[in-house]
Structure formats: structure tokens, C-alpha cells
Amino acid sequence: KWPQIIFSGIQPTGTLHLGNYFGAVDKWKQLIHSSNGDVILSIVDLHAITLPQDPKSLHSSILHMTASLVACGIDPEKCILFQQSKVPQHALLGWVLGTLTTMTRLYHFPQYKEKSATLKDIPLGLFTYPVLQAADILLYKSTQVPIGGDQVQHLHLAQHLVHTFNNKYGVTFPIPEYIVEVESGAARIRSLREPEKKMSKSHADPKSRIEITDTPEQILSKIKKAVTDFTSSVQYDAENRPGVSNLIDMHALAVGRTRNEIVDEAVGLDTGKYKLRVADAVIEKLSPIRSEFTRLLDSKDYLVNVLADGSAKAETIASRTWNEVKMRIGL
Ligand code: ADP
Ligand code: NA
Numbered sequence: 001k002w003p004q005i006i007f008s009g010i011q012p013t014g015t016l017h018l019g020n021y022f023g024a025v026d027k028w029k030q031l032i033h034s035s036n037g038d039v040i041l042s043i044v045d046l047h048a049i050t051l052p053q054d055p056k057s058l059h060s061s062i063l064h065m066t067a068s069l070v071a072c073g074i075d076p077e078k079c080i081l082f083q084q085s086k087v088p089q090h091a092l093l094g095w096v097l098g099t100l101t102t103m104t105r106l107y108h109f110p111q112y113k114e115k116s117a118t119l120k121d122i123p124l125g126l127f128t129y130p131v132l133q134a135a136d137i138l139l140y141k142s143t144q145v146p147i148g149g150d151q152v153q154h155l156h157l158a159q160h161l162v163h164t165f166n167n168k169y170g171v172t173f174p175i176p177e178y179i180v181e182v183e184s185g186a187a188r189i190r191s192l193r194e195p196e197k198k199m200s201k202s203h204a205d206p207k208s209r210i211e212i213t214d215t216p217e218q219i220l221s222k223i224k225k226a227v228t229d230f231t232s233s234v235q236y237d238a239e240n241r242p243g244v245s246n247l248i249d250m251h252a253l254a255v256g257r258t259r260n261e262i263v264d265e266a267v268g269l270d271t272g273k274y275k276l277r278v279a280d281a282v283i284e285k286l287s288p289i290r291s292e293f294t295r296l297l298d299s300k301d302y303l304v305n306v307l308a309d310g311s312a313k314a315e316t317i318a319s320r321t322w323n324e325v326k327m328r329i330g331l
Contacts, residue, residue, distance in 0.1 A: 002174035004037030007142035009044040009084070009133075012058065012065040014201030016072065017209040018282070019189035022253045025072045027146050027179075032079045039079040040140050040314065041069070043307075046084050046091065046132060050125040051115065063303045068212060070306065071293035082310035084136065089318035094135035096325060098128055100164045101157065106130060109153055134158035138165075138173050139318045146179040149188075169328040189250060192226040195242035210250075213290055216283045223247070223279040232270035236263055244271055251278045254285040 008028060016025065032039045043065050048058065062083060074081060084090055106112065109130055116122045125132075130153075137145055137158045147155060155178040162173045189199045193208040201209065207222050214222070228243040236259050238245045252262045266274050296303060325331075 002141065002143050004035060004144065005140050005142045006031050006035055006037065006039045006144045006146065007042070007137050007140050007176075008040075008146045009042040009047070009136055010065065010069075011048045012043050012045055012061040013048050013053070014061075015064070015211040015213055016068045017189075017199055017201055017211050018250060018253075019199035019209065020201070021072060021212060022189055022250075023148065024146065025069065025074065026253075028079075029073050031146065032075065037143075038140075040142070040317075041074065041079055041081045042084045042136060042314070043069075043082070044084045044136065047129060050123060050129050062307075063300065064297070066303045066307055067293050067296040070303075071289050071296055072212065073289075076306045076310060080310050080313045081306060082314040083307045086307065086311035087139075087315045087318045089139055089315070089322040090132065090135050092322055093139050093325060094128070094132040096329065097134050097138070097161050097165070098131045100161055100168070101131060103127075105157065105160075109157075111150060111154070130154040130157045131161075134161045137176050138162065139321050140314075141173055141321060142176050143174050144179055145176050149180055152178065152180065172324060172328055190242055190246040192222055192246075195227055195246050210282060210286075212286055213293055214286065215290075216287070219283050219286065220276075220279045223275050223282065226275065228271045232272070234263060234266040234269055234271060234274045236260075247271075247275065247278045251281050254278075254281040 008024070010020070010024065028039065028041060043062055045058065045062055048061075066081070069081065070076060106127055112127060112129065116126060119126075133154050134157055137155075138161065145155060145158075155176065159175050162175050166172060191197045191199050191203060191208040192210070193203075193205055197203070199209045201211075203209065207225060210219055210222055226243060226247060228247070229241055231241065231244075234244060234248070235241065236245050236248050248259055248262050248266075252259050255262075266277070269277070
């Protein structure tokens, strides 16, 4: 009954790393390629400001993220790539949805607990973050939402808000399904320093991740220093040998082969030698992305235009939904 609409978002904070690339961006590229309906990708700057941001660097991070996504192969002609704050209906629908859920429900979100743990005083926006996220999804009547595993509860809130809204005001939104990347077969890339954790742009140590803009020298150095263990053979065992297994995953994804093929080829190598092979593969994978990224950053006008075009397309859909919402509610 509902046309297929795929929605996902990414915050313009930090630089894309291999985890984002293999866990999210690569998946989006496949969806853009295979889907019949629209794929809508939002650079969620309104979410970014739920934690303190420096205005100058936030502004350049938005263009930086746009350049990164395009350099990774997200074709702005084939999807709607846009900047969240350029479409005011996100905040408007977020407000309405905030009237349909309770503080009790929001208190228990693990992401909120984690992010607010070190703060003396918690911004209201950080607390209501999942409500804005629900608005992002509902505004486009999204049917599928690719997310990371840590976002599942947030998607349940979005589904709950659809039920609540539809029951109260008449059927307006489809129930959004989520696509968790781990279930889709993609690996969770781990931190190079603490392999029991995921690779993340929010970890303080930049040596814990490989950013898509890293130079070959940086990539080699980070992979050489990657934490492994005291066994030197190259074998896949995610539970007991997360460091080595992570190298195998990165390698397999970089060259587009299976873990088994990779392990078979590494017979006889110790982890030290194997790291050089992994570094080569990652350098080769990232080198065209990095040069395209550098080229795009020099064409700031192009990037500004990409976001303006995408945001205009997004707003066409968003304003249609918002008008319908107002009509349903009696505003
Ligand atoms: P980060 O933790 O680096 O800030 P985000 O939370 O902004 O990443 O996630 C952006 C997207 O990248 C999400 O879809 C998330 O699932 C994916 N992602 C983030 N880190 C990883 C990882 N280490 N491995 C696989 N996918 C990841
Ligand atoms: Na995160």
C-alpha cells in the first residue's frame, strides 16, 4: 500500500571512518542501486547540536560530510542527499510528536544515558533526540530505515509514535521497518586500540579508527599498531581474538572477498606480516575515495549546490506531510 521510501541519517561530526563506510555508506549505495523508491539521506545537523559544537567547525563539517559521502560513491543525482536544518518541518513535526509520547518512555534509552552520563546538566534536546529522529523518519513516510544496532530502541519509539498518531488522528504514516546492518551480513568494524569496542568517530584517540581521508602513511602506521593478541597465526575467532578478526574483516570488505578466502591466503603469515597486507588492501580501497574527497573540498560551490538541491527536494515531500499533519490535528 505504501510506496517504498528508505530514510537514513548521519551526523556531521567527525570524519567518516571504515566502520561508517562498511556499516552504513556501502549499504546505502546498495539500496540506492536496488530500490525502486526514493532513498533519502540526511546530514542531521539539528541532532549534532544536542551536544556542544563550535559554529565555525560545525559549518565546515557539514560540507566535509557532504564531500565524504559523495566521494564514497553516494550519487546525489540518484538519491535525496540533504541538510536537515534546511527543512524546517523536521523541527515542527518533532514538536507534534513530542506531545504524543512521555518522559518516562524517553528516560530509559541507553544512548541518552550514555551521552548524558558525563554531563552535569542535561540539555533538553539531548533528551528529546529520539523524538526528532522519529520526525525525520515520519516526515517522508519512510518504510525502511537502515540503522546501527544501537538505534533499535529509537526505531521502536518511531513505530510507537506511528501507532499513536494513526490511532488518534487517522492513518497517516506507514510503520517504518528497520534494517540493522549486522543482520544484513555486514561486519561491525572494531576499534584498532580496544578491539572489544566498535570503531567510532566519537572515541578520543584517532589511532583507534581509519578515516576515509587518512594518507597511506597514516593507514599503514595505524594498522601496524593495531592491538592484536599473543598468538601469531591469522585465524578468525571474533570472540577470543577480536583484534585479528577485525583485521580479517576489514581486509575482506576492502577487497570484496569472504573471510575464509582471506584466511586461506594468509596461511603461514604471522600477524605482523599480515598487517602489511591488510594495510595495502585498505590503502588501495581508500585511495580513490581520498583523492575524490580532496577534489570535492576544493569545489565548495558544488557542495553547497548539492545540499541546496537535495534540501529543496526533501522540503517538497516534507511540506506535503506537514500540511496533512496540520489538517489531521486541526491546526
Ligand atoms: P560513530 O559511532 O562513529 O559516531 P554513528 O553513530 O554516527 O557512528 O553511525 C553512523 C552510521 O555508521 C550508523 O549507521 C552506524 O551503524 C554505522 N557505524 C558506526 N560505527 C560502525 C562500526 N564500527 N562498524 C559498522 N558500522 C558502524
Ligand atoms: Na555514535
